[in-house]
Amino acid sequence: MPELSESITAIRDGAKEERFTYLTILEYHIKTPGVLPTLDEVLQNADLTSEIGWDLVQMLIGVDGYETCLETVARLGNPREVIIKVMETLAVLAKPFDEDQDDDEPDKAHFGLKPSEVPGRLISLISVLAILQRRIKTKHPSRFLGPSLVSVLEAYQPTPEVTAAVINLVRSLSGRVRPPLPTRTSSINVANPDEHGDVSKNAPDPEAEQEAPKEESLKQRLLQSFTTCILQRYVNVHGMQWSRRLLEVYQPGRIIPGRMTAMQAFREDETLQKRDAVVGQLVALLGDLGIDDCSTAFVREVLCHPNDASPLPDLENFDSVDDIHLSQGGAACLIAYWIFSTDAFDADSPDPAMHLFPDHLDMLRLFLGTDPNNEITNNPGVADALLAIGLGLHHRGLISAKETEDNTYMAYHHFLTLIALFHPDIQIRNAATRFAGTLLHADPDDESRLDILQDLLENCQYASLKACAVQWLQEEIVLAQKESKSNIFSKPEVIEKLQYEVFPDAQSTVSLEKEDILQYWGENRMFILQVANFAYFLFNGRKDLVPAGMDAAVGQRFVEPLIAATTKLRKVDGLDEHEQMQLDVLGERLQGLNIR
Template sequence: MADSESPLLKALPPETDYITYLTIIEYNLTQENLPILHKVLQDEKLTTNIGWDLVHLLVPFLPESEQCLQDIARLGNPREVILKVTESLRLIEYELPDDDETVNRIANALGDASDSRARAESTTYPTKTAATTEGEKQPGSSQMVEIPPPLPLAVNQFVALLSMLATLHPRIKTKYPSRFLSTTLQAILASLSNTVSHREEMVLAVIKMTKSFTGVQRPMLPSRKSSGMVRLSTRASARSAPDPEASTTGEVAPEESAMQRKLLQSFVTHVIEEYMLILTSESEDIPGMAWCSRIMEKCQPERTIPGAPTMADRFQSDEKLHGRVDVIGQLATLAQDLKLDDEVLLQTISAVEKTKVGSGQEEDDPPNSADDIPLSRVGSLFLLAARQVSGVLYEPSSKVSSSGVHVSDFDVFPDHQEVLKHCLSTPAQGTGTLGTEPEALIDATLALGLICLEHDAIGEPKTDEQFTEYLQVIALLSSNCPSPNLRGHAHYLTSTVLRSQPDDKVRLAFIRDTLEHCPFENLKVSAVGWIKGETIEANPPAPIAGHTGHAETGTTTSVFATPLALDSLAPYLFPSLEADLLRAPVADAWQTLQLNLSFYLTALNFLFLLLSARHLHRGLEIADMWRDNDVAGSFLQPLRDAEKRFSKGIDEGGELAEERTNGVVAELLLLNETMDRVTKAVRYLNGL
């Protein structure tokens, strides 16, 4: 049908009224006549009257309908169109229902692609390849360029609607533009929170839109691989119509400007929170941005495994991981452009959360002042961590972060402790969920602590209780966190901060408290490692000239160089095991052994050190400790008898036969061999 015969042209007002014309568009709108509608919408008067009612009709036709939507954004009534755009944002369905209607709609969208090959070409990546410009000039050339895969319809809708908002908001001339901005930003966040994929493309669209609001001209960094978003976010450069309801010439009061900036600052912190908290390791142990691992690789390369791929290498070579770096870098830069400084972020992180009173609808009301607009606490943490990590990874010669704030202004005590208190589920809050928070949140929190260590920014705890509370939180993270990666970094942070305490009695008290009260076997294993390290350092094999370890503080001998430390810890290092492993029913005893085997083996190895290192015997009175705590009778012999009991139980026909595996057999063999080594070392106590 010729364009002149199109109902969209024949029924143009004044042939019909606007309401009738809208009805005709609704019943005749197809993908094929979108170019005709685009021509029609160049009529400013027409678009002003009907544009806002076309938004919901055109959104399902994206990406082909983007040109028409941009016409509406340029020429429609901006106040009315914004209402429709924000409504459409909230109604985007990111997960299509699995029903016949959806299947039929997808099938119709594929058009004539009825055979399997055509359908495959329209739905798989790469969808098609196209000849390059040089190839078109040279017939027969085989040069091709890869066309990016099409984005899902929901993502197309999100990006295109944000592109409209970037055109609409600058057009509104009102005394209080923050009211429109507040509603818009809330709708974007609500929509973004429902997404399950393609978040990088969507967040980059958010960043581009926000820059259009602020007038920032900084170019966006190109991503490694082109995506469908590039085409969608290309806005028409044609003239935009003035606001037909303008109530001001464009001059905005300082208070209103402050509110708009605070709204955008708050928006950025909430966007980074939404993005970061959904990042998962999936099958690999890559928590969030893996900031902790990348910091350690940069600052302590000797701790990396030679020949193994580093986390930095993976973030550089893996497209998906590199996309995370791109997004966070762009968000951090945007926050800097919005004058969001580290001091404000720290205040937000450490602020006491206000209790909301009233109905849940109050949070949707436009703010009355900039002070009424809260930043996201978690988003502020992510942003602060991104800036400080950037100062370590990319500015190694300077102790100044990219935000211009000295790293030395952030210490373990009290700054990092405040971060832990307000951003994680600490024991003081009574939730009992410490370590189960999103991995990206734990990674960011620990990364700030590691940066403090690298810059020797420990600070001074006000009390011993404050010091102990900090260690308890980090130590619990090293035990509870599901990620081995994060557990290792938490353990390093705990051990290093513990060793920074100059008072050896405070260190001893924490080690004893951990051994006595901690229910987690792996944390008790760490405690054995701490006392082992303290013992070795405080008791060198021979006097070392200039030795300045913890053995002496001034003229005072370290408590770890006296019998007091081991005497106080022995009941917990070498506990009585007869009741738990021999008297208990075999199934219960077996479970006890499985839960504590690592601790038993670590304690046995430490005991072997105490027995075989003869220079320790006199100063630490090892013989008295061995005798007074009945280590042989209450700890070593029950373990030996239990090993025999369980070895017999896992044999065919035994009570534990179902538990028998190669791993179990190896564990019992290791336990037996370790006990033999300890038994043979006992002779050193007798001078043999």
């Protein structure tokens, strides 16, 4: 590597050379430590920077201390050329690193950067995009804005810092409406040269044109769509636990004393505070962009496109505002935040002009109707948002906008159970399970409630959900007795109808080898334990609901084989203390049944 004095002389004197020659000189000397201030002095020559600026973007991005020179290039280079190079650079940084690469190892394919250095470069590139976009004076600036936003989306890393840079970009391009929020512990500050730099240093666009009248509305719509995409991606990575926190607000009596709640954790943990702060800023930004009303029209707009219709192509290919649509997942997160902030923080957020039926059911169908496992797994934040919306609507009594159709509750309940099954966060799974139980009991038609339970017990292959169905059945029976209701759950017919689903034939377990019976126990444990509890409740407490002769039949096909299986399981090696305890409880329950 050349000496600093040699590099300083070469960079100063070489500016007089032909441009291609000078770029070759720069490529050789630019990595000399301490030389960039000299380069920045040379780049104050607007004519020079206008000619070579776009070639410098990728040359600079891999060098420590590049920020000042990059800002100068953005202010004095040809904005139409430099913005293209910035987009190309973002595209390179968007490519994944080799999985086998060490985090501390520079990668030539990423300008010699380490993975840990990329977020800082993204922040800088996003920041100079604001300068470049505002410098471009063309008839259709949206034709530059759309592709720029796509480049940012494709390179976006959902860290609080990169997201703060994105927020600064959108505010700069839209014109700041609200004053900056007061600094607090959870605030995220990143460099914002467009706002804090010297605008007077910006060179004029050499090809300036008069802007077309419709451009302002196109720009606003592009920024709306872009920001909803960012909101969805951020929420999908950073669990907001809206549904869990709403349940703590709605049902404070179920909070276990002494255990930290999610609401408390988000108040006290700085990382969680930042999550709330970033999402709050994105929502405020959307409000500044004109999305501040959860009207019927807004809800319908969310539902009017298929779920696989990505907004990204619309940001590059459009003729009118109607061609650009919002991220549906981002819009769902926005509605969830409005509901959550109102109920958890008493915020003055828009009221949802929607009901569980048909609006929210249509929303669940849109997101979960085709491939629920994949959708919930890949979009856990959106799934949490959908659940939070349902909880909020139910809490408000916004059940139905019109007479519900047959089996509407069953369809809605089905989608809740999908979230309870497939969501990667156990707390969201638990929230979905609780809401599913609440919704089931809220169905005004007892026959419909029975149909839902029967469908789960007959057709569901997941033991955890079948266990929930048995628990909900018991709750329905208890509720009917408590409220002195004369319905299907207060009569023996309910047990008659469900007996073979609740107490299936287990006689085949008698002949199973140890390994097979261990597998059977692992797959069915939750269901078996819940059924044992229900059997104790039924045969030892509500014998009036047991049809004549059923107790002996259940004993023969279900209880006796499982008692034998339990005895065999206790002798299997490898069971932990908790599993042994569960087997002890199961054996006691089964042997204590009043079925003889």
